[in-house]
Amino acid sequence: MENEILVENAGLIPAVEKLLDEKARLSTASCIDLGDKFEIIYHFEPQESPEPLTHIRVTIAKEDTLPSISNIYLCAALIENEIQELFNVQISGIALDFQKRFLRSKESPEAELLKPALYAPEPPARLPVRCGEACPAGIDIPRYVRLIGEGKFAESLATIKQSMPFPGILGRVCFAPCEDNCRQAKQDEPIAIRTLKRFAYDHATYEEKITAKQTGKRVAIIGSGPAGLTAAYYLAKMGHGVTIFEALPEAGGMLRAGIPSYRLPRKILDDEIEMVKNLGVEIKTNTKVESLDTLFKDGYQTILVATGAHQGINLGVEGEDHPKVMECIDFLRDVAFGKTVKLGDRVMVVGGGNAAIDSARTALRLGSKDVTILYRRTRAEMPANAEEVEEAIKEGVKIEFLAAPRKVFSKNGAIALENIRMKLGAPDASRRPRPEPIEGSEFKVDVDSVIAAIGQAPKVPEQFNIEIGRFGNVIVAEGDTFTTSKEGIFAAGDAVTGPASVVEAVGAAKKAAISIDKHLGGKGILPVEEIKVKDPTSRHTFLERWQEKREVEISIVDGSVSVSVEKKRPEMPSLPLKERLGGFDEVELGLTQEMAIAEGQRCWRCDLEE
Amino acid sequence: MAVRTVIPFGPQHPVLPEPIHLKLELEDETVVGVTPIIGYIHRGIEKAAEINTFRQNVHITDRICGICSFIHTQTYCQGVEALMNVEVPPRARFLRVFWSELSRTHSHLLWLGLLADALGFESLFMQIWRAREMVLDISEMTAGHRIIQATCIVGGVRRDIDKEMAKEVDKRLLALKEMLDSTIAPALLHDATIKRRAVGKGMLSKEQAELLGAVGPTARGSGVAIDVRQTGYAAFKEVGFEPVVETAGDSYARTIVRAREVYQCVELMRKSLAMMPEGEILVRVDGYPEGEAVSRCEQPRGEVFYYLKGNGTNHLERLKIRTPTFANIPTYLVMLPGCEMADVPIITLSIDPCIACTER
Numbered sequence: 001m002e003n004e005i006l007v008e009n010a011g012l013i014p015a016v017e018k019l020l021d022e023k024a025r026l027s028t029a030s031c032i033d034l035g036d037k038f039e040i041i042y043h044f045e046p047q048e049s050p051e052p053l054t055h056i057r058v059t060i061a062k063e064d065t066l067p068s069i070s071n072i073y074l075c076a077a078l079i080e081n082e083i084q085e086l087f088n089v090q091i092s093g094i095a096l097d098f099q100k101r102f103l104r105s106k107e108s109p110e111a112e113l114l115k116p117a118l119y120a121p122e123p124p125a126r127l128p129v130r131c132g133e134a135c136p137a138g139i140d141i142p143r144y145v146r147l148i149g150e151g152k153f154a155e156s157l158a159t160i161k162q163s164m165p166f167p168g169i170l171g172r173v174c175f176a177p178c179e180d181n182c183r184q185a186k187q188d189e190p191i192a193i194r195t196l197k198r199f200a201y202d203h204a205t206y207e208e209k210i211t212a213k214q215t216g217k218r219v220a221i222i223g224s225g226p227a228g229l230t231a232a233y234y235l236a237k238m239g240h241g242v243t244i245f246e247a248l249p250e251a252g253g254m255l256r257a258g259i260p261s262y263r264l265p266r267k268i269l270d271d272e273i274e275m276v277k278n279l280g281v282e283i284k285t286n287t288k289v290e291s292l293d294t295l296f297k298d299g300y301q302t303i304l305v306a307t308g309a310h311q312g313i314n315l316g317v318e319g320e321d322h323p324k325v326m327e328c329i330d331f332l333r334d335v336a337f338g339k340t341v342k343l344g345d346r347v348m349v350v351g352g353g354n355a356a357i358d359s360a361r362t363a364l365r366l367g368s369k370d371v372t373i374l375y376r377r378t379r380a381e382m383p384a385n386a387e388e389v390e391e392a393i394k395e396g397v398k399i400e401f402l403a404a405p406r407k408v409f410s411k412n413g414a415i416a417l418e419n420i421r422m423k424l425g426a427p428d429a430s431r432r433p434r435p436e437p438i439e440g441s442e443f444k445v446d447v448d449s450v451i452a453a454i455g456q457a458p459k460v461p462e463q464f465n466i467e468i469g470r471f472g473n474v475i476v477a478e479g480d481t482f483t484t485s486k487e488g489i490f491a492a493g494d495a496v497t498g499p500a501s502v503v504e505a506v507g508a509a510k511k512a513a514i515s516i517d518k519h520l521g522g523k524g525i526l527p528v529e530e531i532k533v534k535d536p537t538s539r540h541t542f543l544e545r546w547q548e549k550r551e552v553e554i555s556i557v558d559g560s561v562s563v564s565v566e567k568k569r570p571e572m573p574s575l576p577l578k579e580r581l582g583g584f585d586e587v588e589l590g591l592t593q594e595m596a597i598a599e600g601q602r603c604w605r606c607d608l609e610e
Numbered sequence: 611m612a613v614r615t616v617i618p619f620g621p622q623h624p625v626l627p628e629p630i631h632l633k634l635e636l637e638d639e640t641v642v643g644v645t646p647i648i649g650y651i652h653r654g655i656e657k658a659a660e661i662n663t664f665r666q667n668v669h670i671t672d673r674i675c676g677i678c679s680f681i682h683t684q685t686y687c688q689g690v691e692a693l694m695n696v697e698v699p700p701r702a703r704f705l706r707v708f709w710s711e712l713s714r715t716h717s718h719l720l721w722l723g724l725l726a727d728a729l730g731f732e733s734l735f736m737q738i739w740r741a742r743e744m745v746l747d748i749s750e751m752t753a754g755h756r757i758i759q760a761t762c763i764v765g766g767v768r769r770d771i772d773k774e775m776a777k778e779v780d781k782r783l784l785a786l787k788e789m790l791d792s793t794i795a796p797a798l799l800h801d802a803t804i805k806r807r808a809v810g811k812g813m814l815s816k817e818q819a820e821l822l823g824a825v826g827p828t829a830r831g832s833g834v835a836i837d838v839r840q841t842g843y844a845a846f847k848e849v850g851f852e853p854v855v856e857t858a859g860d861s862y863a864r865t866i867v868r869a870r871e872v873y874q875c876v877e878l879m880r881k882s883l884a885m886m887p888e889g890e891i892l893v894r895v896d897g898y899p900e901g902e903a904v905s906r907c908e909q910p911r912g913e914v915f916y917y918l919k920g921n922g923t924n925h926l927e928r929l930k931i932r933t934p935t936f937a938n939i940p941t942y943l944v945m946l947p948g949c950e951m952a953d954v955p956i957i958t959l960s961i962d963p964c965i966a967c968t969e970r
Binding site: 001028030041043050055073074077078079 | 820821822823836838840841901902903904906913915917919927928930932936937939940943
């Protein structure tokens with residue numbers, strides 16, 4: 001036909017977008033079954049002259065999936081549903097997907113029609129969402145984001161509290177797997193879910209109350225990190241007596257020892273721990289547990305081992321036992337607990353994870369002038385959070401990619417590091433390219449100290465006498481029940497999984513608390529406070545997604561605010577660079593009310609039926 | 611607290627005797643969500659058109675829709691003629707304009723009557739259908755059938771209208787116009803009951819109409835001036851045409867668009883008969899259709915779209931039909947939420963749904 005554009009499957013969306021820019025009107029789409037493949041023709045009416053029509057022709061194999069154009073032309077949704085149903089063409093992401101029930105005659109329509117009328121109020125159906133499914137703690141993310149958008153901050157905080165006890169901590173330090181899975185990232189930018197959690201904590205209060213009767217059972221938790229605190233929180237709420245044993249002088253575990261206070265201010269951490277203590281949990285600091293049997297003798301029915309992963313992994317190079325070569329976990333812990341650490345001006349941090357970035361930024365704050373991170377792969381493969389890397393570079397951290405240490409030389413107290421250049425090879429088990437050394441490319445750097453940040457591992461005391469896995473030194477625990485090889489002993493957190501994230505520890509500890517409650521004779525039901533919120537149906541909102549900018553008026557507790565919702569993520573206000581390096585003040589300052597409401601309004605609400 | 615109810619509206623006779631199922635979600639009396647479901651009357655016409663020969667298809671397309679049957683056939687014939695490079699004689703093109711406008715007059719009057727019926731305005735319903743009867747008489751006189759004219763075939767038209775009949779048609783059209791003026795237009799324009807039920811109900815803004823791909827009077831009632839007749843197919847270029855547009859975007863605006871179009875149709879019919887040149891009405895068509903073509907016409911409900919693919923045999927390889935109601939159904943998603951349950955029938959009716967031809 002004349003005026004025809006032939007495109008491949010992948011070129012369809014750009015071609016349609018171009019026509020949208022030219023303000024063409026979609027007439028319809030025709031599908032033709034060619035035997036071994038499908039041919040789909042989209043017919044458009046150009047704006048300037050109605051004749052002739054413009055056609056986009058796509059040919060796809062029968063097993064291929066066609067991208068839906070209904071997110072560009074909403075009116076295409078109906079015809080796409082029809083093609084999907086009549087021809088069995090697989091079309092992905094239709095804006096109004098009738099789930100192959102648009103033409104009902106194929107299924108038995110009676111099934112739905114014979115249903116009795118519903119006279120009782122029915123909660124709107126909610127769909128599983130990608131962000132919520134990605135969250136190890138299982139937070140109802142779309143609801144709390146929506147509530148912030150509606151100006152209901154207290155309800156939002158209560159929603160978070162339904163599935164997770166520490167919004168203040170996780171709102172700051174969570175790796176936010178939800179944001180990686182946000183559906184909106186495909187069109188504009190992901191919703192700032194983590195920051196909104198922090199906003200809810202900063203702008204609302206939540207009153208903890210214990211409704212369960214005291215059971216008289218006692219639980220000992222070893223380790224006061226995120227896993228230990230979470231388990232203590234839930235077990236206390238279920239009516240058990242909980243005691244936490246902590247070897248360090250203050251509670252918090254890796255939250256205190258591993259996360260520098262410019263990311264997690266001590267006030268927030270102390271407040272959250274205080275909240276757990278107020279539930280009746282006793283925390284015994286400076287108490288290292290030597291034997292589990294004595295705990296049983298002391299009257300504890302159950303023990304949860306949540307000792308974390310506090311053992312640094314050695315670099316494995318010659319000369320690393322020099323006192324100026326330190327483990328990052330020791331370094332961060334010493335800084336956190338106020339010990340003086342002398343680094344000197346030139347610091348080399350080895351590794352590419354978040355611990356390496358934390359160490360480098362901490363070193364800058366301790367007054368080091370020249371901080372370099374040595375990483376054996378490239379920026380793309382760095383496991384550290386991209387935003388953190390960005391901030392570190394802004395603050396003046398240098399990163400040396402594709403290099404790894406070979407040897408530490410020491411002479412008269414001064415040390416030097418011999419490094420070797422790497423190149424990327426075939427992918428390894430972690431699906432990242434394997435770094436391979438380039439022989440003969442060694443180079444030497446004079447440094448004042450070296451911080452090794454290439455990983456941590458759990459270290460479980462041998463006296464515990466529980467089974468340790470063959471790899472990674474982790475405790476062997478059953479998948480969902482978190483039981484170990486010994487009756488009455490449970491384990492959760494990094495001690496089981498190896499070094500992971502705070503939110504994974506929280507998620508695991510929740511399940512462990514259920515398991516422990518069942519072991520103690522309870523029903524294993526987590527105490528969840530019912531909150532009264534009204535879920536809207538999303539059909540009001542699907543047109544809003546198309547607007548580049550819209551103004552909304554939201555009423556909040558004290559008055560109302562008018563915000564303009566745009567298609568981008570708010571920029572987090574942060575401390576000016578000059579003020580950062582002087583101390584350990586928090587870098588991220590938190591969103592303003594207007595920013596948070598606009599961000600909540602921007603969310604697509606994938607959870608609502610549409 | 612609002613009581614939440616789900617009401618299945620249809621598929622058995624929801625306001626009009628056509629099966630569409632609207633799953634209405636209500637909070638108390640207010641509609642908050644709607645899911646339109648069709649598929650109760652799928653007849654497999656597209657498939658039938660592949661099995662029959664391309665000449666037999668004329669009679670299939672005649673029967674896709676009862677109300678706008680002539681325009682379906684006209685669109686089909688235009689498509690086949692484009693594939694086979696057939697030049698339709700000028701007299702046939704003017705006759706096609708006449709019958710297509712006759713169908714439109716019939717359809718709009720039928721719909722206005724149904725609207726009055728849905729409002730409970732029985733006397734107006736009777737009056738409008740009396741006017742419709744005059745149109746059906748013209749149809750019987752010129753085509754030999756009251757509803758399905760079946761005069762269009764590939765290459766031209768089957769029947770001619772001679773001078774004497776043209777004079778009689780003109781007389782009857784003037785009588786129709788007089789009846790519209792004296793009885794129907796005053797009621798539609800000034801009756802308070804109609805206004806209370808239609809003004810401001812079922813709002814569809816211009817942006818929404820464009821976004822949802824609305825066509826025909828539904829789009830024109832929202833200020834979108836789309837009308838395929840502007841492209842000048844058949845003899846519309848010679849006869850001259852301007853689309854009727856209202857800007858309010860409510861049920862009432864859509865009603866007024868149709869009422870004004872009835873007047874326009876009468877003028878177009880009279881003009882086409884007056885301007886019709888002498889000559890042949892049909893050309894001989896040899897060979898088989900080959901290649902691909904799209905063909906569009908303006909139906910009473912909006913743009914109808916045909917895609918044809920021929921492979922050089924007596925049978926078409928593919929015939930795809932997109933009827934205007936198919937394009938208008940998505941507008942329910944914005945027109946219905948927010949309205950009262952009692953207004954749902956009128957709003958549902960206001961796009962003039964024709965489900966049987968939508969499902970084909």
